[in-house]
Structures are given as C-alpha cells and as structure tokens.
Amino acid sequence: MACKMLDSVFLCLGPCQRPFKSQRTATRSSTASIFHSKWDNLLLKGINHRKVIIPLRRNKVIQAVAAPVRPSPADSAEYRKQLADEYGFRQIGEPLPDNVTLKNVIDTLPKEVFEIDDVKAWTSVLISVTSYALGIFMISKAPWYLLPLAWVWTGTAVTGFFVIGHDCAHKAFSKNKLVEDILGTLALLPIIYPYEPWRFKHDRHHAKTNILQEDTAWHPVWEEEFETSPFLRKAIMFGYGPFRPWMSIAHWLIWHFDVNKFRPNEVKRVKISLACVFAFMAIGWPLIIYKTGIMGWIKFWLMPWLGYHFWMSTFTMVHHTAPHIPFKYSDEWNAAQAQLNGTIHCDYPRWIEILCHDINVHIPHHISPRIPSYNLRAAHKSIQENWGPYLNEATWNWRLMKTIMTVCHVYNKERNYIGFDELAPEEAFPITFLKRVMPDYA
Numbered sequence: 001m002a003c004k005m006l007d008s009v010f011l012c013l014g015p016c017q018r019p020f021k022s023q024r025t026a027t028r029s030s031t032a033s034i035f036h037s038k039w040d041n042l043l044l045k046g047i048n049h050r051k052v053i054i055p056l057r058r059n060k061v062i063q064a065v066a067a068p069v070r071p072s073p074a075d076s077a078e079y080r081k082q083l084a085d086e087y088g089f090r091q092i093g094e095p096l097p098d099n100v101t102l103k104n105v106i107d108t109l110p111k112e113v114f115e116i117d118d119v120k121a122w123t124s125v126l127i128s129v130t131s132y133a134l135g136i137f138m139i140s141k142a143p144w145y146l147l148p149l150a151w152v153w154t155g156t157a158v159t160g161f162f163v164i165g166h167d168c169a170h171k172a173f174s175k176n177k178l179v180e181d182i183l184g185t186l187a188l189l190p191i192i193y194p195y196e197p198w199r200f201k202h203d204r205h206h207a208k209t210n211i212l213q214e215d216t217a218w219h220p221v222w223e224e225e226f227e228t229s230p231f232l233r234k235a236i237m238f239g240y241g242p243f244r245p246w247m248s249i250a251h252w253l254i255w256h257f258d259v260n261k262f263r264p265n266e267v268k269r270v271k272i273s274l275a276c277v278f279a280f281m282a283i284g285w286p287l288i289i290y291k292t293g294i295m296g297w298i299k300f301w302l303m304p305w306l307g308y309h310f311w312m313s314t315f316t317m318v319h320h321t322a323p324h325i326p327f328k329y330s331d332e333w334n335a336a337q338a339q340l341n342g343t344i345h346c347d348y349p350r351w352i353e354i355l356c357h358d359i360n361v362h363i364p365h366h367i368s369p370r371i372p373s374y375n376l377r378a379a380h381k382s383i384q385e386n387w388g389p390y391l392n393e394a395t396w397n398w399r400l401m402k403t404i405m406t407v408c409h410v411y412n413k414e415r416n417y418i419g420f421d422e423l424a425p426e427e428a429f430p431i432t433f434l435k436r437v438m439p440d441y442a
Contacts, residue, residue, distance in 0.1 A: 088399030155307015
C-alpha cells in the first residue's frame with residue numbers, strides 16, 4: 001500500500017498505475033525493448049484493484065476505487081508516439097505487414113520519378129562547383145574567427161560532390177554510362193574517395209540493408225568484439241560515442257583501399273580508381289602546400305574534408321540507426337521492411353539539403369537507387385501518400401543525435417541495442433559524458 005499525508009488526512013491507496021503519458025523510462029536513452037517489457041509484464045500480470053476505506057477527521061467514510069489508465073499496447077499509435085518523443089522522431093512507423101514486398105512499394109511510384117533529366121543533373125553539378133568555389137574564396141578572405149563558418153560551408157558544399165558521384169554510381173545521373181564513370185571518379189577525387197571501390201561496397205549496402213554481417217555500411221558492435229580487450233573496448237566506446245560524427249573516416253580507410261576485399265572481376269576497376277586517387281594526392285596536395293604552405297593545406301583541404309566526413313557520418317547513422325530499428329540475419333530479413341520501414345527520413349535546414357542535393361530524402365533512395373537525387377522529393381511525396389503510416393520521420397535535432405550516440409551500441413536480438421554504459425558502467429565515461437553535456441530538446 002502506498003500512503004501519503006495531505007493536510008492531516010491519510011489517504012491510503014491500493015497499488016495503481018499512473019496514466020500512460022507519465023510512464024517514462026529513467027532516461028531518454030532507454031531502448032524500445034524496455035518499453036515492450038514494461039507493457040507486456042503489466043498486461044500479462046494484470047493490475048489488482050481493491051476498494052479501500054479512507055478515514056477523515058469527521059469520521060465520514062468514503063469508498064474509493066483506484067482506476068488506472070490501461071497502458072497502450074506495444075503496437076498502438078499512442079505507444080509509437082511515446083517512443084517518437086523519447087527518441088527525437090516526428091513519427092515512428094507502424095510495422096509493415098510481412099506480405100508486402102519491395103515490388104509492391106516500387107509499383108506505387110510514378111514513372112516520372114525514374115526519368116533522368118540532363119538539365120537538372122548538370123544543374124546539380126553547377127550548384128556544387130559554385131558553392132565549393134565560394135567556400136574556398138571565403139576561406140581565403142575570412143579572418144581567423146570566421147574560418148569555422150567558412151569550413152562548415154565548404155565541407156557541406158563538397159558533400160554535394162559526393163552526392164553527384166553517388167548518383168553516377170547508381171546509374172541515376174546520365175544515360176551515358178561512360179560519362180557517369182568519368183564524372184563519378186572526378187567528383188569523388190577532392191574527398192579522396194576511390195569511386196569504384198566505394199561503388200561496389202555501396203551496392204552491397206543497398207542489397208543487404210540492415211543485415212547482420214552483410215551490410216557494408218555501419219552495423220551494431222558485437223558483444224564479443226566489445227569484450228576483446230580493455231584497449232579495444234575504450235576505442236570502440238569513443239568511436240561509437242563522441243567521435244561517431246567522424247567514424248566514416250575509419251570506414252573509408254577500412255573498406256576502400258584493400259584490394260583483397262573485392263571480387264576478382266572487380267579488382268581491375270578498383271585498381272584504376274585507386275590510381276586516380278593516389279595521383280590526385282601526389283599532384284594536388286604538394287601543389288596546395290607549395291602555394292599556401294602546410295597551414296594552407298589544413299585550411300583549404302583538411303578542415304573542409306573533416307566537415308564532409310561529419311555529414312557523411314551523420315547522414316549514414318541517422319538514415320539507418322534507431323533503438324526501434326533492428327538488424328537481422330539474412331534468414332529472417334525482409335527487403336520491404338528494411339528499405340521502407342527500416343530507413344529514416346530526416347529534414348535538415350534547407351541550405352544543407354540544397355548543397356547536399358536532398359540526400360537526406362533517403363527512403364525513396366532505398367526503395368529504388370535508380371531515382372535521381374532531384375526526383376527524391378516527388379518520390380517521397382508519393383510514398384507518404386501510399387505508405388505514410390509505415391514511415392519513420394524526423395527533423396534533425398539534439399535528442400535524435402543523443403539517442404543514437406548514447407544508446408545504439410551493442411547488438412542484442414531481443415532489445416536491438418544495449419548501451420556501452422550498461423555493459424561496462426565503470427569504463428563508460430565517454431557515454432556518460434555525452435549524456436551529461438548533450439542537450440535533450442527535440
């Protein structure tokens with residue numbers, strides 16, 4: 001019995017449940033499975049209500065009954081709204097039925113979203129070249145205290161080059177495939193990305209999205225890997241914690257320069273791309289240093305490159321990482337669920353979306369990579385009209401980033417993710433630090 005005193009009147013109430021909206025986990029970083037287990041346990045056990053006698057000063061007897069609000073089922077709209085608020089989402093989609101196929105979704109898209117428009121395609125190139133040139137000019141003229149703003153702009157602009165190469169790799173830029181290969185290679189040179197190795201690995205990411213051990217983008221940490229050694233454990237915690245917005249640098253190094261990671265029929269094209277990248281480094285970097293010195297190389301190349309990797313890392317983790325989105329083994333994987341239900345649409349400030357050619361409009365891109373970047377918004381509108389209840393949507397915010405960086409760590413089949421601070425609380429300073437310092441507003 002829970003008892004509380006109010007103005008000398010003792011009110012003894014039986015065990016009761018608070019209304020749903022007050023049911024919250026201890027922190028914003030709790031995982032979806034915690035909610036499931038709470039509600040499931042309540043629903044299985046039931047809630048015992050008893051009539052109680054409440055004595056008052058005047059010896060009146062009032063009969064009261066505790067009448068709690070029934071918690072919402074785990075698949076209800078109210079429950080998903082609660083999770084959306086916890087994780088920093090606008091909407092968490094309801095589960096996609098198992099009988100829906102990826103072809104069912106593709107068939108609802110209008111044919112015009114797949115059409116290549118040369119004028120729009122080359123306009124995107126013009127936007128990226130112009131914005132990047134403006135960024136270099138800003139860096140050259142800005143006083144030291146404005147350089148961070150110039151670097152942010154230039155790093156965002158060079159991300160547009162990546163998106164152009166991205167369209168070329170998906171055969172969504174031009175009807176001329178040689179043009180796509182040449183332009184794709186050139187577009188990725190300023191960020192030292194070898195076009196063909198990245199294309200081969202990225203194609204597998206689309207074919208194996210959110211499949212454990214097979215997706216070539218990011219995936220959860222394995223508990224066995226986390227327990228390997230104290231040094232590796234600490235490195236992983238920093239990498240998936242405070243350094244996560246730059247983790248694409250590690251991915252870039254690990255996945256794209258080792259010829260042994262590719263199939264025999266891919267190796268020739270991989271070597272050509274690597275030769276182009278090394279030639280750019282051998283010619284471009286010394287030229288920058290010769291003209292501007294080593295500090296000029298840092299100002300004009302390194303800092304914008306780090307800005308690019310911030311967006312590369314942020315887009316990647318936001319698109320596919322959330323406590324309620326599972327990674328699965330191939331024998332239980334469903335393509336439609338992974339691409340429609342397991343990919344996240346996130347809105348950013350409009351200037352970022354323009355410079356990055358709407359790469360954030362990511363759900364239609366995973367429904368069909370052949371949709372050009374300039375048609376992604378039209379495709380997303382169609383998907384919203386036909387499949388709206390199943391979509392995961394957000395506006396970029398602190399709570400969303402905090403959830404990803406402090407919760408989505410180690411793979412767990414039942415809970416999707418377990419946080420580092422739960423597995424190794426005494427060593428989890430990088431994560432507890434983020435929980436303290438990162439704002440919690442959406």
